[in-house]
Amino acid sequence: MEYIVGGYTMVSDVYFKDGSVFKADAGGSAYSVGGIKLWRDSLAYVGTAGKDFEEFFGQYYSNNDISLFIDKKLDKTLYYVLHYAEDGSWSEECKYGEAYERLSIAEAGLTPEMFKAPCGEDTKGIYIEAALNTKIVHRFVELKSYAPNAKLMWEIEGSDLYDPEKRGEILSLIPSADCYSMNVNEGKAFFDTKSEERVIKEIRDIDRTCFLRAGEKGAYWIEKQEVTFVPSFGVEDSVDATGCGNASTAAALIGYAEGLSPKVTVAMANISAYFTSRQHGVYPVNDADARKKAYEMLNKCL
Template sequence: MDYIIASTVVTDEIRFADKKTVEKKAGGAGIYALCGIRLWCDSVMPVTGVGKDYAEMFGEWYKKNHISMDGLIQKDEKTPYNVIQYFEDGERSEMALYGADHYRKIEVTPKELEPYFQTAKGIYIFKNTSPEFWNGILPMMESSFQTRSRAAAVMWEIASDSTCPECLEEVRRIAGNVDIFSINLTEARNLFGTESLDEIIGKFRGWMDSSAQAVQRDMESSPHAIGENVGGPTPFAGQNHLKLIFLRRGSKGAVMITPEEVVYVPTVDHVNVVDPTGGGNSSSGAVLYGWCSGHTPEECGLMGSIAAAMCLEQYGVPDEIGMEKREAAQRLLETMKGKNPIKVSPPHSVRRNVKSEEIRKKPSIRRIHEQYEYYKNVPERGLMIKGRPALTQIDHEKVGDFVLITVRDPLCAYDVDPAKKIADRLEHAELIGNSGMFTSYTGTYKGAKITVVSGGSGSPEMELILYDFMEYTDAGTFLRVGGSGGIGDEVKPGDVVIASGVVREEAMTKAYIPAGYPAVSHYEVVGAMVEAAKTLGAPYHVGVTLSVDSDFVGGGRPGVGGYLQPWNIEIAGIYNRAGVLNGDRESAAIVTLSALFGRRGGSICSVADNLCTGEKFEAGGGHEFAIDIALEGCAVLNRLDQEKNEKKAEEKQ
């Protein structure tokens, strides 16, 4: 038998919100999943316990549909009898008439499923996170993987009683051991504690880590069987076998999530919904068949929608699923393919950024996560919108090795968005992200692949940019390119300051690390910018930059109505006497976070005035030089990086 349904089959009594009641219908998740596969394929049967009365009630239906009953095991006189009550708001409740103990007695056991793992093409399992069940199933699956004898792909459709935040880690571990995970949107919202579809998709994409680092971390931190300590099963030798997540959205269709893409598929149009029972189960069965038969994720999702439509058009399961229905389903599939589904290529193909992953793997970081009461409630990799980082909306695959960060600053006399202005200097420049808050372009300059991003000013804005670029890309160099005010006596409007370090007088970076942590520009960045400035003949200085939050009183400039406090009037003099060259609001963020997270950071700023010497403001003074130096400096760094890579390659030989 090619396909096995491992889920209890029951007798349903369905009570609708309009007071209508339908009694003694073949029911249970398993029977609907079976119908979903039977629509596309003949070779499917259930393997589960039943009562002595089951064959008498439903044997004729099995015979009519040519479905084998050989996998049904008599375990009691009575088959479970479920009462399903629908309510006006669309929600429903279920009650096992003979009680939970009777239901558990009837359920299929791991031992009863064992023979099919090596002979079937696909196995559908509808189950919660029961330790007794999964501690029996997972070793069988692991053994068959290790001996390469396992033929069956396994779909796990989770039961709703395990879709709560307390079960999250158990669910994730079990899901990492199956091939396909099926869950509806309401259950996913309960599991993650969020209403946001985009956030849910982002979290599930984190589960699709093909490098298996996520599962490896879970195994290292929680090496227990289900029910021991944290309650999670032991993953297979650090591997992650999850290939597809089938996120069901009811009347809005489904989302197919794979390591390569996210596909939104629709429902079938103009379906006369008579009974909503079993739509999700039947679609899950069809998706399992489609996946095992080599169909694309889009096709699998559409096959699920078509199977669900078939099961919704009458009370209970269809009376007969014959060739006429199958041929109609195949025609409908051909009609729907490629027309409606929306495909979104993940910006990071669900692969983990190497540098951010190294941080996650640190024992000290993991201990902090364990101590944080609300860690499970926050998105591990930030918020997502339609498969991209929410705040920048960048296409991660197109981000360059060098990232220039600019501010939409009128004091720099930009005639267009600064990202566009610099992008016009690049070859083959293209827009790779536009969120409304930030705009990003990528192109090349003398062989260096450069991304330039523009946004608002200040350290908090820089944090938002840096998070998305550092979490989702392997970009190695981050450079602040902007304007500033002079502080040092030798600095004049029109000059450029290459920061060797930054005074952290702003507050954002102190949320990451105490003020004693030095904000030092990477020596290679400083050296490359100096070389570029010399080549261009630009008026430049190398020294310390001051970063503040307040552009007025925090930098020694009067606020509204000339407002000042005694400590405000000391700032400019303190840093002038200390030899600080200039002041801005962004450099500390870029230099500090670059150092913390293993990147090269630096800052190059034009100077528009000088508070300490009294030299007056010149809009855009020196800013063309700052842009020129930044671009030429990146070209220098790119050449140095290539030379280092060539030397490493020679040493390996």
């Protein structure tokens, strides 16, 4: 497969700051899959889930023709309750309790071996959303050996970025990925600053390619000391921003893996976020009409 997404298989009940609720959102890395599928067809999803996977995800992955490599080892797919705050930040808790969450995360962690089947010399990009307690973040070199021509994008877990005790470990692991991603709020916590400009400076000092998400404002591509910013699309049409970070980060991998310009890379990412924001939940079907519109939007901004 040309592109592979590995991450969290999870469902969410989303509570918005206006009091409205969207239940049973097929969230997590399903948004990442959608971000890539809008632009490219050869795509696989690797993950672990519960025996109820088909109930929540079957129709979406079938409608979008995604190759699945799922280990249904859990009794139930992780299910979260997510609350948005006034400033756009969010918090979540597992619907089945902390004990089940800890057990499931321990059992459900990604490993390089899970990627052997879809990986090959034709693989262009691998997107990983994973926390520090997941084995795979410590074995990126091994993972990349299965896809020698691929670029690896690591979307760092937000809770890890907010934990100052994990800063050193994250900094030590970033060089093992080809590029990484965080959002501005996470960056402010990680670098202990209130300044967006300081976040950008710190990322430049790390000297590893980074996709920095800035919410409704847009996103940055920071590579070889060069900083490229592209504003968001269609913020006024946004219904639900949930998953936009996942979708945009995964889409940014395409431009990086295929050697596209930073401006095109970020524009594609922002367009994937736009499609994600147009409704509650994942964009339902990334078909030819959706792709045509995406490219029309891309061409207009170049």
